Amino acid sequence: MDLIINNRKYDAGSDGNALLLDLLREKLDLTGSKYGCGEGACGACTVLVDGNPIRSCITTIGTLKDKKITTIEGLEQNGKLHAVQEAFLREDPFQCAYCASGMIMASVALLEKRSNPSNAEIVNAMNGNICRCGTYPKIISAIKKASTL
Numbered sequence: 001m002d003l004i005i006n007n008r009k010y011d012a013g014s015d016g017n018a019l020l021l022d023l024l025r026e027k028l029d030l031t032g033s034k035y036g037c038g039e040g041a042c043g044a045c046t047v048l049v050d051g052n053p054i055r056s057c058i059t060t061i062g063t064l065k066d067k068k069i070t071t072i073e074g075l076e077q078n079g080k081l082h083a084v085q086e087a088f089l090r091e092d093p094f095q096c097a098y099c100a101s102g103m104i105m106a107s108v109a110l111l112e113k114r115s116n117p118s119n120a121e122i123v124n125a126m127n128g129n130i131c132r133c134g135t136y137p138k139i140i141s142a143i144k145k146a147s148t149l
Helices: 020-027 083-091 100-113 119-126 136-146
Strands: 002-005 008-011 046-049 052-055 068-070
Touching (some): 052 100, 083 100, 100 136, 119 136
16 A cells, blocks of 8 residues: 655555554654654644644554645755744744654644634644643744744
């Protein structure tokens, strides 16, 4: 089965029950998405499928035929960071940054739907993306900054 990941076609193998996160990290060396809880509850593995945030640790590749998958590695284009990546770099909201990829991907999805979200909309959209360091106020500030870039 072929999958389109970051605008490139990849052979995903024939096991439709294989998890997307395993394919990304172990076979394609796209290691930006992190393994956190393995249950879809923490958000560290968040990628976009057709622009919507999904948890790659619980998503089987068999459900992704004909869908556009974007990982953190796919946001940068021609050497230029995505506006959300740029805002997160400027605001520096992370301590350990293990959650960074998932937070950024969820933020990209939010800002594609709501260009100038309220704090409540940000909190709602980011619900389920856990930062163990507790830097949520700075993450919200980074998302607000990204909405202005």
